[in-house]
Amino acid sequence: AEVDEQPLHTAYLQPFERACKEAKLSSIMTSYNTLNGYFTASNKYMQIDVARDMWGWKGSFTTDAGGNREMSVGLGTDVEMGLRFNTMENIRAYLRKGLISMEDVDNCVRHALWTYGVCGYLNLVEIDPDTGLAKDEPGRTKVIELTDTYMQDRAAGLYARHNEIVTAAAEKGITLLKNEKNALPLKKDETIAFLGYPAKYHRTGVGMERSFGMLEYMSTPPEALKNLWPEANILAEPYEDPFGEEIPAEMIFQASDCMDHGWVRANGIRVEDAHPLRGFDAGFGPPKDPEAVDMPGFETGSFAGVDEKIDFRTGNKTYWNGPDGQALRNGQAFTWTGYLRAPMDGEYTFVLQYIGGSASVTVYEGDEEKATCGGTSRPGLHYQWAYFSSTNDGTTTADCKVTLETGKVYKIVVCGAAYFNEKDMSIVLSWITPDAKQKNLEAAHAAIAKADTVVALVRAGGGGMPSFGIDLDLPFQDMDMLLDIQQAVKSQGKKLVVVTYGGTPYTTEGWVEHCDALVCAFHPGQGGAAALANLLSGQKNFGGKLCMTFPKRQEDTCLTSSEDITRERVGHQEDRKSVV
Secondary structure, three states: OOOOHHHHHHHHHHHHHHHHOOOOOEOOOOEEOEEEEHHHHHOOHHHHHHHHHHHOOOOOEEEEEOOOOOOOOOOOEEEEOOOOOOOOOHHHHHOOOOOHHHHHHHHHHHHHHHHHHHOOOOOOHHHHHHOOOOOOOOOOOOOOOOOHHHHHEEEEEEEEEEHHHHHHHHHHOEEEEEEEEOOOOOOOOEEEEEHHHHHHHHHHHHHOOOOOOOOOOOHHHHHHHHHHHOOOOOOEOOOOOOOOEEHHHHHHEEEOOOEOOOEEEEEOOOOOOHHHHHOOOOOOOOOOOOOOOOOOEEEEEEEEEOOOOOEOOOOEEEEEOOOOOOOEEOOEEEEEEEEEEOOOOEEEEEEEEEEEEEEEEEEEEOOOOEEEEEEEOOOOOOOOOOOOOOOOOOEEEEEEEEOOOOOOEEEEEEEEEEEOOOOEEEEEEEEEOHHHHHHHHHHHHHHHOOOOOOEEEEEHHHHHHHOOOOOOOOOOOHHHHEEEHHHHHHHHHOOEEOOOOOOOOOOOOHHHOOOOOOEEEEEOOHHHHHHHHHHHHOOOOOOOOOOOOOOOOHHHHOOOOHHHHHHHHHOOOHOOOOOO
């Protein structure tokens, strides 16, 4: 990016300046790109001349993962994420050569400690009010350990107060771009149909690296509107359900003779069933050889019971078992085996939903493995990174597709191992049958026929995913859905409100003229559903403004990315080495 000095400070940097001066901002992450000829991680003008000297900011600069392109100590970077250049060896070499000073190194430490202090992680030491430094504690021999206060903060209502703040922020940021034929606000006495994936499942935005929110405060827009208008007639259909539905108990049998129904549950996981579990304990990295997973106190493979379905959840909107919760606890591991008699020909999708451990599902025809999938959910306290779709339980998902024949019997093996103290392990198996898409479509059109106003919820911008690409059309599955909904709504004389989720601009040609109202929700966060309900109902006024230009067509934009530009941004693999 090449930006002149005046717009750089008056437009682009202004919100960062306010955050540094007014919000006790603790840290800033540098981006991958160059700005006026210098990578932002080593942009001395931005990090030192502007942020520190002009704004008086004392916090730390941290690079995005792998975003550093050179030795940047002394150029403003304090913490390098994905350590490649600011290594101990390089720092010592640069010190010996006089290319940096110990003052540069001390500044990095000082800024990192300031960040810790602002966030409350240095509250176990006494700070001298005159110097702002930690007072000496003669005689201390033990290391001060940080304490996780999550449960105490939650019980004290801290997160409830935070939820009020993020909901208010969403209300101020959601933008109304079009409103004709009095489409908005919605009318309480009309039938309202919400259509699209977010009508059934939580949607806090589109894309990857962001906070997905806390489960207990999240809902869908139709649920939130129903809370405001309990007597209103509100319909909700996903149009195409990515997670399917529960496998009917009458289709699952304990043995291949198909006499008795149920999933046979065994203690632990045998090595012959464990091959999809390889690499689970690491979560990342290369696959490992399959290993059995033993459960203390039980013989691996021994009989544990028969279950009607594989649906083990906490029973509430948290990651810990409630009074009726059945989620697995740390150390528990089970293998479920069932036999499915296929009800029809076609392609089936088996969807595994899990969190707090490792899980897999494998489909066999006889002794031949036809399909398998699985993975590990990381033990963070909140939502998993569901890049494009997320369940209402906050789980990770994995799915495998397999073609089955009517009447044939297939063995299905499901494994689950709970590894973490931070969460009880939820594990659910669902399926998408060959006729599910048609059923979803018929349900959506039935809702349109009943409704006075239809609210289409779509994902938008950059193909729905953050990337270096320039594709700003709606994701193809959402575009197809929107065009189909528009045709049905128009033919029946109904009103159509379109709500888009996503952080980038998007093209509008071919569809914006056929909707009565257009609302940009952007990344509304965990309070987004409640905020949308307040805005769509007229309880609150739209206050958001666009911070970017929306092109009508792809051809209306400049070339913003290419293979050469991408290589310049992310570098070459062979360049990823130490500087000295």
